[in-house]
Amino acid sequence: xxxxxxxxxxxxxxxxxxxxxxxxxxxxxxxxxxxxxxxxxxxxxxxxxxxxxxxxxxxxxxxxxxxxxxxxxxxxxxxxxxxxxxxxxxxxxxxxxxxxxxxxxxxxxxxxxxxxxxxxxxxxxxxxxxxxxxxxxxxxxxxxxxxxxxxxxxxxxxxxxxxxxxxxxxxxxxxxxxxxxxxxxxxxxxxxxxxxxxxxxxxxxxxxxxxxxxxxxxxxxxxxxxxxxxxxxxxxxxxxxxxxxxxxxxxxxxxxxxxxxxxxxxxxxxxxxxxxxxxxxxxxxxxxxxxxxxxxxxxxxxxxxxxxxxxxxxxxxxxxxxxxxxxxxxxxxxxxxxxxxxxxxxxxxxxxxxxxxxxxxxxxxxxxxxxxxxxxxxxxxxxxxxxxxxxxxxxxxxxxxxxxxxxxxxxxxxxxxxxxxxxxxxxxxxxxxxxxxxxxxxxxxxxxxxxxxxxxxxxxxxxxxxxxxxxxxxxxxxxxxxxxxxxxxxxxxxxxxxxxxxxxxxxxxxxxxxxxxxxxxxxxxxxxxxxxxxxxxxxxxxxxxxxxxxxxxxxxxxxxxxxxxxxxxxxxxxxxxxxxxxxxxxxxxxxxxxxxxxxxxxxxxxxxxxxxxxxxxxxxxxxxxxxxxxxxxxxxxxxxxxxxxxxxxxxxxxxxxxxxxxxxxxxxxxxxxxxxxxxxxxxxxx
Amino acid sequence: xxxxxxxxxxxxxxxxxxxxxxxxxxxxxxxxxxxxxxxxxxxxxxxxxxxxxxxxxxxxxxxxxxxxxxxxxxxxxxxxxxxxxxxxxxxxxxxxxxxxxxxxxxxxxxxxxxxxxxxxxxxxxxxxxxxxxxxxxxxxxxxxxxxxxxxxxxxxxxxxxxxxxxxxxxxxxx
Numbered sequence: 096x097x098x099x100x101x102x103x104x105x106x107x108x109x110x111x112x113x114x115x116x117x118x119x120x121x122x123x124x125x126x127x128x129x130x131x132x133x134x135x136x137x138x139x140x141x142x143x144x145x146x147x148x149x150x151x152x153x154x155x156x157x158x159x160x161x162x163x164x165x166x167x168x169x170x171x172x173x174x175x176x177x178x179x180x181x182x183x184x185x186x187x188x189x190x191x192x193x194x195x196x197x198x199x200x201x202x203x204x205x206x207x208x209x210x211x212x213x214x215x216x217x218x219x220x221x222x223x224x225x226x227x228x229x230x231x232x233x234x235x236x237x238x239x240x241x242x243x244x245x246x247x248x249x250x251x252x253x254x255x256x257x258x259x260x261x262x263x264x265x266x267x268x269x270x271x272x273x274x275x276x277x278x279x280x281x282x283x284x285x286x287x288x289x290x291x292x293x294x295x296x297x298x299x300x301x302x303x304x305x306x307x308x309x310x311x312x313x314x315x316x317x318x319x320x321x322x323x324x325x326x327x328x329x330x331x332x333x334x335x336x337x338x339x340x341x342x343x344x345x346x347x348x349x350x351x352x353x354x355x356x357x358x359x360x361x362x363x364x365x366x367x368x369x370x371x372x373x374x375x376x377x378x379x380x381x382x383x384x385x386x387x388x389x390x391x392x393x394x395x396x397x398x399x400x401x402x403x404x405x406x407x408x409x410x411x412x413x414x415x416x417x418x419x420x421x422x423x424x425x426x427x428x429x430x431x432x433x434x435x436x437x438x439x440x441x442x443x444x445x446x447x448x449x450x451x452x453x454x455x456x457x458x459x460x461x462x463x464x465x466x467x468x469x470x471x472x473x474x475x476x477x478x479x480x481x482x483x484x485x486x487x488x489x490x491x492x493x494x495x496x497x498x499x500x501x502x503x504x505x506x507x508x509x510x511x512x513x514x515x516x517x518x519x520x521x522x523x524x525x526x527x528x529x530x531x532x533x534x535x536x537x538x539x540x541x542x543x544x545x546x547x548x549x550x551x552x553x554x555x556x557x558x559x560x561x562x563x564x565x566x567x568x569x570x571x572x573x574x575x576x577x578x579x580x581x582x583x584x585x586x587x588x589x590x591x592x593x594x595x596x597x598x599x600x601x602x603x604x605x606x607x608x609x610x611x612x613x614x615x616x617x618x619x620x621x622x623x624x625x626x627x628x629x630x631x632x633x634x635x636x637x638x639x640x641x642x643x644x645x646x647x648x649x650x651x652x653x654x655x656x657x658x659x660x661x662x663x664x665x666x667x668x669x670x671x672x673x674x675x676x677x678x679x680x681x682x683x684x685x686x687x688x689x690x691x692x693x694x695x696x697x698x699x700x701x702x703x704x705x706x707x708x709x710x711x712x713x714x715x716x717x718x719x720x721x722x723x724x725x726x727x728x729x730x731x732x733x734x735x736x737x738x739x740x741x742x743x744x745x746x747x748x749x750x751x752x753x754x755x756x757x758x759x760x761x762x763x764x765x766x767x768x769x770x771x772x773x774x775x776x777x778x779x780x781x
Numbered sequence: 782x783x784x785x786x787x788x789x790x791x792x793x794x795x796x797x798x799x800x801x802x803x804x805x806x807x808x809x810x811x812x813x814x815x816x817x818x819x820x821x822x823x824x825x826x827x828x829x830x831x832x833x834x835x836x837x838x839x840x841x842x843x844x845x846x847x848x849x850x851x852x853x854x855x856x857x858x859x860x861x862x863x864x865x866x867x868x869x870x871x872x873x874x875x876x877x878x879x880x881x882x883x884x885x886x887x888x889x890x891x892x893x894x895x896x897x898x899x900x901x902x903x904x905x906x907x908x909x910x911x912x913x914x915x916x917x918x919x920x921x922x923x924x925x926x927x928x929x930x931x932x933x934x935x936x937x938x939x940x941x942x943x944x945x946x947x948x949x950x951x952x953x954x955x
Contacts, residue, residue, distance in 0.1 A: 339832065346831045445919040453916050460908040468901035475888065475897045483893050486883045488824045490831055493887035497901040 097162050100150030101241045104191075107143035108231040110136045111224050118221030122300075130217050137205050137220050140227055141198035148195045151188065151240050155181055161257035164188055164240045170263040172655040180274045181264050186398060186413070187240035189277070193394070194230045196278070197285040201227065204289055204314075215307065218296030226288050229420050237413055266682045266690035269655070272332040280325025280352055284390040286318025287355055290362075291387035294380050298431045301438045305369050308379070312366060313745055315383075319359045320741040326352050327734035338691040338706040340625060340722040342730070345494040347402040350473045351393030354466055358386040361462035364512075368455050369441075371517065376439040377432075378459070384428045389466075391421050402473060447519040454512035461508065465501045472497065499552050503559060506614055509607050510563030514570065531569060536562030548622075556618035560611045567604050567611075574601075595749040602744025609740055612733025619701075619726030627720040629711040639723040641703050642666040646674075648717065656680040656690070661707050661717050665696055672696065677707040677719075701725040812856040819869055820856050823876055824886045827851040833886045 114136040121129035151164070155178040160166040168181045168188065183192040201223045208216050234240070248254040267273070290311040297307035329352070334342040343349060362382040368375045396402055399414025432439075445452055472489045479487035514528040540558030548554055575589035582589065594601035628636045630645040637643075646662040660678035664671055675694035682690060696703040704722040711718050812820075820835025830837065837852035855876070862872045876884045888894035 339830070339837070344831050443919045445916055447920070448916055453912075456912045456916060457909075460912045461905075464901070464904040464908050467904045471900045472897065476883075479888075479893060479897075485881060487888045487894050487897070488883050488885055489888060489897060490824050490833055490886040491836070492821065492833065493897065496887070501901075501905065 096150050096153050096157075097159070097241045097243065100147045100154070101239070103143045103147040103150065104231065104234050104239070104241070107140050107147065107194075108228065108235050110140040110143060111227040111231050114140060114224035115221055115228050118217055118224055122217050122221065130213075133217065133224075134205055134209075134220055137224055137227075138202060140224070140231075141202040141205075144191075144194050144198040144227075144231075147234075148182070148191060151191060152179065152182060155179075158261070159257075160259070160261050161244055161255060162240075163242045163244045166244055166258050166261045168261070168264055170261040170655075173261075173264055174654060176271075176274055177264050177269055177655075180268065180277075183277045183281070184264055184268050187234075187238040187242075189281075190230065190233050190238050191240050192277075193281055193285060194227065194234055196281050197227060197230065197288060200286055200289050200314075204292075208310075212306075212310070215293075215296055215300050215302045215310075218300045218302075219292045222292035222295050223288065226292070229416075233413065233416060237416060263655070263682055266656075266680065267336060269682065269690065270332060270336050272328055272335070276325055276328035276332050278325075279321050279328055283318050283320075283322025283325050283352075284355065284393065286314065286321055287359060287383075287386050287390050289314040289318065290383045294383040295428065295431060298380060298435050298438065301435055305373065308366055308369055311383075315359065315363060315366075316741055316745055319356070319363060320738055320745075322352070322356045322359065323734070323737055323741070326356060327731070327737075331731060334727070335693055335695065336691060338693050338708075338720075340623065340704055340706070340720075340724065341620075342727070345472075345491045347473050348393075348397050350469050350494075351389075351396045353469055354393060355386045355389040357462050357466040357469070358382055358389060361459045361466075362386060364455050364462075365459050368452060372444075372452065374441050374443045374452070376441045377436070380432070380439060382459075384424075388421055388424060389470075391417060391424070395421070396473070402477060445518075449515060449520045449525070451512065451515045451517045451520075454508060454515050458505070458508050458512060461501055461505045465498060465505070468497045468501065469494065502614070502617075503552065503555055506556070506559045506563060506610070509610060510559065510566040513604065513607070514566055528566070528569070532562045532565035535565040550621040553618040553621045556614055560615050560618075564608065564611050567608050570604060571601070594743060595746070598746045598748055599744050602740050602742075602746070605740030605743055606737050607740075609733045609736030609738075612729045612736055614733075616726045616728070616730030616733060619724065619729070622725045623722060625720065625722040627708065627718060629714055629716050629718050631714075631716055636719065636721065638703070638721045639701070640667050641672075641721075641723070642669075643675075643705065643719065643721055645717065645719065656682045658692070659707075660692075661719070663694065663705055663719065665703055665705075673703075675703075675705045677705045679707055679709075697728050699726075699728055702727045812853070813860050813863070815863060816856045816859040819859050819863075819872055820852070822873065822886050823855065823884055825852045825855075826880060826884060 114133050117129055117133035117136060120126075121133045154162050154165050155169050156175070158165075158169070158171050164185060164187050165181075168184045169178060173181065181188070183189040204223065205220065208219075243255050244258065245253040245255050293307045293311040293314075296302070326349075329349070330342040333339075333344070362379060365375050365379055365382060369379050395414055395417035399417065447453070472494055475489045476486045479485060510532065511529075516524055536558050539561035540554060543554050543557050548557075571590050571593065572586070574593040575586050578584070578589040578592055579586060582592070584592070594605075624639060626636055626638045628634075630636065632645055632647055635642050635644045642665070644664045644666065646664050648659065648661045651658050651660070658678045658680045660676045663675040663677065665673045665675055673696040675696060677694040678692045680690040680692060691706065694705045696705075702722070702724040704724055706720040706722075708718040708720040710716065817835040820837075821833045823834040825832050825834045825837040827837075832852075834852045834855045859872055862875060867875070873885075882889070882894075885894075888897040890898055
């Protein structure tokens with residue numbers, strides 16, 4: 096099966112190269128058969144990648160420890176779920192998984208637009224094939240997942256071996272969230288290839304109008320949704336597994352995932368400027384190019400060892416391949432832009448400083464400032480080493496100081512932007528839209544201060560959250576009220592009806608609301624507390640309103656690990672509220688790795704987060720590290736709302752349509768200014 | 782009742798005694814709040830996390846050993862230096878002398894490191910100025926296209942009106 100997989104990968108590379116070269120030839124010659132064969136080669140590439148991925152999974156499931164990648168990342172006791180996830184647990188497999196996800200996108204695009212956009216698709220196909228060719232080159236010649244295990248024998252001849260058991264999967268990856276976090280994040284990274292291919296394709300083809308924007312909007316939203324989901328799942332995994340009491344450490348790899356998300360978010364906003372007003376065409380094209388390049392750069396940072404990261408894969412020479420690919424991509428993008436930049440000429444007119452258009456400009460500027468700040472902070476240790484010879488560390492305190500103000504400004508614009516009118520916003524409109532939300536924001540801010548909270552950024556954040564939430568709710572209320580007058584239905588029903596009539600707009604509001612929830616949770620981090628104590632059975636420790644009592648300890652043996660857990664009772668006002676079982680796990684396999692399982696009692700107000708930290712070296716008694724993390728639940732809830740809102744925005748609109756009805760018979764001569772064809776507005780679906 | 786409690790306690794003690802030897806020993810020695818505060822300005826040099834020495838609480842899995850091996854002793858060292866009467870700056874200097882400037886959790890606001898602080902501010906300030914400039918320019922363009930007052934207004938064709946109506950509908954959709 097390994098030979099079969101290897102050949103499938105090699106054939107996939109050949110097909111991808113053909114799709115690229117044949118695609119370029121098809122563009123130049125306009126020969127229909129060449130166009131068709133290039134497209135079919137693109138489809139064949141995807142099928143062969145699926146086959147190769149299936150082969151590697153088969154090798155995992157059959158415990159084939161003659162294959163180096165399988166022996167390194169699996170063992171016999173590994174459960175079926177983790178044998179699936181072992182696919183992306185190392186460099187070689189994760190690159191194949193990248194190709195696999197990209198193939199899903201490419202195949203979907205090729206099938207969806209099989210008989211559409213004949214002028215544009217050969218360009219798009221060629222760009223996608225170019226990206227696939229790069230990754231398949233890595234899969235075949237740099238990091239092949241099908242390498243056989245071999246040892247040097249007599250006379251230096253290599254002989255193949257099969258190990259009786261594998262090393263096992265990294266303990267930190269044996270957690271359900273790890274089964275879905277990388278696929279989500281990778282789906283985000285790979286998904287941005289599609290808007291990139293359309294943007295570059297449209298530029299090369301000088302494809303008319305804003306059509307490429309319409310074609311790729313949904314693909315961008317899908318990629319963005321996966322990226323958001325992946326980032327949040329990663330944060331939750333870090334929170335629940337690593338046991339450091341936090342969810343975001345500004346690690347270079349975390350930052351790398353945030354960068355394309357920030358530019359992608361900027362693009363999702365600025366794209367409306369092009370759709371509605373035909374503006375910012377150059378900007379949008381470069382935002383898409385940048386987002387794609389940042390995705391590749393993220394992968395480069397993870398795998399090259401250029402920056403120190405807890406997530407980094409083993410260092411290898413793969414970094415130079417990514418640098419070369421980024422260089423080529425940048426040259427192609429610049430070349431296409433310089434050659435066809437007149438195609439992107441747009442009539443940029445603005446009527447007022449205070450308008451929806453200007454809010455989009457500020458929004459983009461802030462997202463870009465956030466992106467550049469994170470990027471320069473992440474790379475600063477490398478730059479400082481180049482210039483001074485000393486590697487200056489840039490840790491979480493720096494990123495927090497720099498990004499919190501930018502985040503708050505973005506939050507403010509989240510509330511203001513959608514309520515500003517296109518072209519020009521009148522003073523009356525400002526008063527009508529922002530009067531109540533401002534008042535609510537001020538009241539909440541005052542209440543928060545009155546409750547004793549003094550952290551400037553947290554208080555500002557909650558004040559803005561109240562303001563933004565009020566603007567969004569007011570918008571739903573106003574729309575629902577109009578529908579209610581006519582239909583008489585309840586407000587919630589009218590709000591749903593309203594949302595379904597313009598899913599993009601109201602889905603966007605739901606996404607904004609989700610971000611408000613996320614910010615509420617993030618602001619809570621300023622009030623985190625922790626206590627660490629060595630405890631004997633019956634001992635107690637106090638953290639916030641909770642008393643923790645150590646009740647005992649036990650051991651349990653599972654299929655792939657042995658767990659040592661302690662039993663902690665959480666009491667509040669002397670009443671038991673929860674039994675908590677934080678544990679340490681010792682995994683099977685040659686690596687014999689340790690893992691942690693944090694016990695969390697989560698409420699909307701705070702998380703009681705208990706870690707079995709280890710054994711006191713002197714007393715040999717368990718050490719408990721307890722954290723009280725306010726409002727963390729809001730972050731996960733907000734993330735779910737963001738995903739839900741994106742799904743809503745992806746749904747087609749249910750619109751009112753004009754249905755022509757027979758005109759009433761005129762009793763007399765028609766009036767000279769009468770409408771010739773009376774139209775009756777009825778409810779309908781498109 | 783007492784018997785049951787004793788049995789329970791004995792069982793729990795047995796459970797604790799059965800804690801396997803593979804659990805890495807970990808110090809729970811208290812360090813002062815002041816040491817933690819200073820530790821927040823130092824990077825944990827365990828090599829396995831990107832946290833600060835003061836904020837490092839990395840007891841999980843693979844991370845339990847190295848961080849506790851660096852962050853905790855570092856905090857204890859800070860306490861020791863503070864007891865000797867050293868100032869915060871002297872404590873920081875001692876760590877920098879030992880590990881180099883890489884031990885700072887955030888770039889110092891001097892020398893080349895100042896660039897790290899200037900850049901985000903520049904992105905914000907320059908970016909805002911650029912946006913203000915762009916908006917003003919695009920607004921001026923618009924003003925220059927408005928016909929001079931007093932000029933006879935052109936009659937609007939129905940085709941143009943229809944286009945304007947469609948445009949308005951499109952623009953107010955979002």
